[in-house]
Amino acid sequence: MLILASIVFYGYWDFRLIPLLVTSVIINWFLSWALQSSLQKLTVIIGILVNLGIIGVFKYADFFSESFAWLQGDTHQSLNIILPLGISFFTFQQISYLVDRYKENAPLYNFRKYFLYVCFFPQLIAGPIVRHNEFIHQLKLSPLREGLYERLSRGATLLTIGLIKKVFFADTAAKIADPLFQSAEIAQLPFMDVWLATAAFTVQIYFDFSGYSDMAIGMAFMFGFTLPINFNAPYRALSIQDFWRRWHITLSHFLRDYLYIPMGGSRSGISRQMLALIITMFLGGLWHGAGWTFVVWGLMHGLALGLCTLWQTTNVQLPKTISWMTTLLFVMIAWILFRAPDFNVAMGMILSLVEVNQFGVTTGNYGANPFLLVIAAGAALMGPTSQKIALKSNYNTPFVAAPIALALILIIIQVGSQTHPDFIYFQF
Structure with missing residues (x-):
């Protein structure tokens, strides 16, 4: 039933993409079976190349052709190739399984279990990136086992929190960020507008993506599955290393285990470590999008991670407030490259961040009240995490159920009353 539901869910946007997903799963399962033969190394190389080739055609064909031209x-x-939803997520999951099979760190699962592992609909199109050993063993457990009502309650709570993040925080912040970034394509924005656009997108991308992750984890919990946490208050990080331990945690672990460590990691000296960090984040940036702005965004983070590693060798400790402010400021400036359509717009906005003489605003007529950003910042910087509220808090009382149910009804009304933008990470 879950496999069927997942296929219907994936095909709801465009049913023509279903054969791609199903074929990818079948090919990778047969490759995992072929890893029992004597040609293990050749098999895993073929498997990685096939998966990267699928991403290359659908996601990067236009990018590479345009760069070459x-x-x-x-x-x-x-070429007008449709980018399939979640292609990077389900492809990375399958690459991780093939590599683990090659290293003899994974058993050969039967086809149904493997299919559901890849296609489980809550996390299929935008993560978290789930490892086989984090999910498949849970298929032995009955969804009706003891604790059913608690899982339904806590899962529904986390689903509601994720929807609140998306509908009320992320989408409202987008009403501020999107028009300002579009205006930046036409003319250089003044100082205050650029800072407002940067702050709005900083809020939007966090609540958009963490909201989706909360929804995925909450829905999975209602079915009886525990998925890995993907966010842990990243804007409270005290260093760029700390940021990547808190932001898109499952991707960070994937990059660490399948790129950074195989390239030597911290085992081969500081220069090799810095090179591994830069290459890893370069590829991480390219994973996020087929554009040079994403590549430079990744390189910025790679260089920052390298400099952070060098700084740690000095044993000099900065005050926590300065460390936090420096980290958040860097992350916000880097988000401009992530969001801007090209380098010209990005560089114009970054220069405007320091041009205090251009202090005014363009119109002051924004798509939403900028005060929302203050509320959102307070929630991100000082409020409890959604996992703590939904999965760890002791709220065994019906007085909690009523406001959560009312909040869910309010969200349904809000979603039905207006158009909401897609999740940002659908395009990755």
Whole structure:
């Protein structure tokens, strides 16, 4: 039933993409079975190349063609290839399983269990990136086992919190960020507008993606499955290393275990470690999007991680407030590259961040009240995490159920009353 539900869910946006998902699962399962043969190394190489080839065609064909045409001084006509939802997420999960099979760190699962592991609908299109050993063993457990009502309650609470993050925080922040970034494509924004756009997108991307992760984890919990936590108050980080321990945690673990450590990690000296960090984050940036702004965003974080590693060798400790402010400021400036459509817009906005002489605002007529950003910042910086509220708090009382149910009804009304933008990470 869950496999069928997941296929219907995935095909709801565009049913033509279902064969891609199903074929990818079948090919990878047969490759995992073939790893029992004597040609293990060749098999895992073929498997990685096949998966990267699928991503390359659907996600990067236009990007590489356009870059090659630019080098030749030519123009490129778009191939108009539809980017399948969640292709990076379900492909990375399958690569991790093949590599673990090759290293003899994973058993051979039967086809139904493997299919559901890849296609389980709550996390299929935007994560978290789930490892086989974090999910498949739970299929032995009955969804009706003891604790059913608690799982339904806590899962529904986390689902509601995720929807609140998306509908009331992320989408409202988008009403401020989107028009300002669009205006930046036409003319350079003044100082205050650029800072407001940057703050709005900083709020939007966090509550958008962490909201989706909460919804996925909450829905899975209602079915009896525990998925890994993907966010842990990242804007409270005291260093860029700390930020990546808190932001998109499952991707950070994937990059660490399957790229950074195999390249030597911290075992081969500081220079090798810095190179591994830069290459890892370069590829992490490219994973996020087929554009050079994403690549430079990744390189910025790679360099910052390298400098942070060098700083730690000095044994000099900065005050926590300065460490936090420096980290958050860097993250916010880097978000401009992540959001901007091209370098010209990004560089214009970054320069405007320090041009105090251009202090005014364009119109002051924003798509939403900027005071919302203050409320959202307070929730992100000082409030309890959604996991603590929903999964760890002791609220065994019906007086909690009523406000949560009312909040869910309010969200349903809000969603039905207006158009809401897609989740940002649907495009990755």
